[in-house]
Amino acid sequence: MKLEDLGYTEELEGYRKERHLEVFDVGRVILEHKDKYVIKSNTAEYNAELIGNLRFTAESRYDLPAVGDWVAFSEYDENRALIHAVYPRHSMLERQAAGKSVQPQIIATNIDYGLIVQSVNRDFNINRLERYLTICNTSHVTPIIILSKIDLLEEEKLRALLAKIKERIKGIAIRTISNVSHQGLHDMANLVEKGKTYCLLGSSGVGKSTLLNKLSGKELMTTAEISAGIDRGKHVTTHRELVVLPNGGIFIDNPGMREIGVTDTSVGLEITFDEIVELSQNCKFNNCKHTSEEDCAIRNAIEKGELDSDSYANFQKMEKERAFFESSIEEKRKKDKNFGKMIKNVKKQRKQNKY
Numbered sequence: 479m480k481l482e483d484l485g486y487t488e489e490l491e492g493y494r495k496e497r498h499l500e501v502f503d504v505g506r507v508i509l510e511h512k513d514k515y516v517i518k519s520n521t522a523e524y525n526a527e528l529i530g531n532l533r534f535t536a537e538s539r540y541d542l543p544a545v546g547d548w549v550a551f552s553e554y555d556e557n558r559a560l561i562h563a564v565y566p567r568h569s570m571l572e573r574q575a576a577g578k579s580v581q582p583q584i585i586a587t588n589i590d591y592g593l594i595v596q597s598v599n600r601d602f603n604i605n606r607l608e609r610y611l612t613i614c615n616t617s618h619v620t621p622i623i624i625l626s627k628i629d630l631l632e633e634e635k636l637r638a639l640l641a642k643i644k645e646r647i648k649g650i651a652i653r654t655i656s657n658v659s660h661q662g663l664h665d666m667a668n669l670v671e672k673g674k675t676y677c678l679l680g681s682s683g684v685g686k687s688t689l690l691n692k693l694s695g696k697e698l699m700t701t702a703e704i705s706a707g708i709d710r711g712k713h714v715t716t717h718r719e720l721v722v723l724p725n726g727g728i729f730i731d732n733p734g735m736r737e738i739g740v741t742d743t744s745v746g747l748e749i750t751f752d753e754i755v756e757l758s759q760n761c762k763f764n765n766c767k768h769t770s771e772e773d774c775a776i777r778n779a780i781e782k783g784e785l786d787s788d789s790y791a792n793f794q795k796m797e798k799e800r801a802f803f804e805s806s807i808e809e810k811r812k813k814d815k816n817f818g819k820m821i822k823n824v825k826k827q828r829k830q831n832k833y
C-alpha cells in the first residue's frame with residue numbers, strides 16, 4: 479500500500495518538507511479512543527499516543543488528532559508509536575451543537591465527499607436533506623445525495639420525487655440506489671474516486687452499512703472488527719473507523735457520524751415510528767418501560783405479530799441515542815450559562831471596585 483491509497487496528497491508532502499517533518503513517519507488516524515489512537519501508515523498499523531509536548535501545548539480540541547487526520551509519528555516499540563504533530567486539515571466535520579459548545583467535538587477530518595443517504599420510503603425528508611447539505615457546506619465537504627431503497631418505490635413516483643428535489647436543491651449530484659435489486663450500485667461504485675475520502679451521513683436504517691458492504695464486495699462491517707490490542711495483553715475488539723475499499727475509495731464510518739443523524743432526526747423519530755408512539759399511549763401505565771409491566775400495548779402488539787420486534791428494537795436504540803444527545807446538549811447549555819454568570823459577576827465586582 480502507498481500513502482496515496484490512504485488519501486495522502488502533494489500538499490501534505492509539501493507541508494512535511496516545509497516543516498522538516500521528514501524525520502518522522504506519516505500515518506492517518508483510523509481510530510480514536512479517549513487519548514489513544516490507532517494510526518495506519520503505508521506499511522503497518524500502530525497503537526499511538528501523543529507526545530507530552532503536543533498534549534500540553536494544545537490550546538483546544540482542534541489541536542489534537544481526530545479520525546481522518548494525518549500525523550507525524552515515530553515508532554518506539556513494535557507497532558507502538560508516538561504522535562508528534564498533526565498535519566493541517568482541509569475539512570472537518572464537527573458536532574453541530576446548539577449554542578456555543580464548551581468543547582467542540584470533531585467527528586472526522588479530511589473528508590472529500592459526504593454521501594447523504596435517505597431512503598425513498600419512510601425516511602425521505604427534504605428539510606433534513608437541506609440540513610445535511612448545510613453541515614457539509616460548513617465543513618468543506620462536497621455533498622452527494624443518495625436516495626436508497628428505490629426497490630420500494632414505483633418508477634413513476636421516484637421520477638416525481640427526483641423532480642421535486644431538483645426543484646429545490648440545485649447543483650448537487652444525486653444518485654439512486656437499491657441494495658436489494660442492485661440498481662444504481664454500479665454507478666455508485668464508478669462515482670467513488672480512488673484516494674478520496676467519503677463519509678456516509680443519514681438516519682439509522684436507511685441502508686448505509688449495507689451500501690458500504692456492497693461497495694466493498696464483502697461483509698465489511700464484520701471483517702473490519704479486528705483486534706486492536708490497545709493495552710498490551712488485553713485485546714479489545716474494535717471496529718476500524720477508516721477503511722479502504724477495493725475500488726480505492728476511503729470510507730470513514732464512526733459513531734459520531736451517526737449521532738449527527740440522530741440529532742437531526744429527533745423530530746422525525748416520532749414520525750418514522752408513529753405506530754410505536756401511538757401504541758405506547760395505550761399501555762396501562764403512563765410510565766410503562768415496555769419490559770415487564772402488565773397490559774403493555776407494545777409487548778402485546780409484538781406478541782400478536784402486529785408490531786415488528788426488529789423495528790421496535792431499532793426505535794429503542796435511536797431513542798436512547800437521541801436522549802443521550804439531548805442530555806449532553808443540556809449539560810453544555812448549563813455550563814455555558816454558569817460561565818456567563820461568572821463573567822457577569824466578575825464585571826459586577828469590577829464595577830463595585832471601580833477598576
Ligand SMILES: Nc1nc2c(ncn2[C@@H]2O[C@H](COP(=O)(O)OP(=O)(O)OP(=O)(O)O)[C@@H](O)[C@H]2O)c(=O)[nH]1
Pocket residue numbers: 626627628629630655656657658659680681682683684685686687688689736
Ligand atoms: N428494501 C430495501 N431494504 C434495504 C436496502 N438497503 C438496506 N435495507 C435494509 O434496511 C435495514 C437497515 O439497513 P442498514 O444498512 O443497517 O442501515 P444503516 O443506515 O447502516 O443503519 P445504522 O447502522 O443504524 O445507521 C436492513 O434491514 C437492510 O436489510 C434497500 O436498498 N432496499
Ligand SMILES: [Zn+2]
Pocket residue numbers: 758761762766767768769771773774775776777
Ligand atoms: Zn408498555
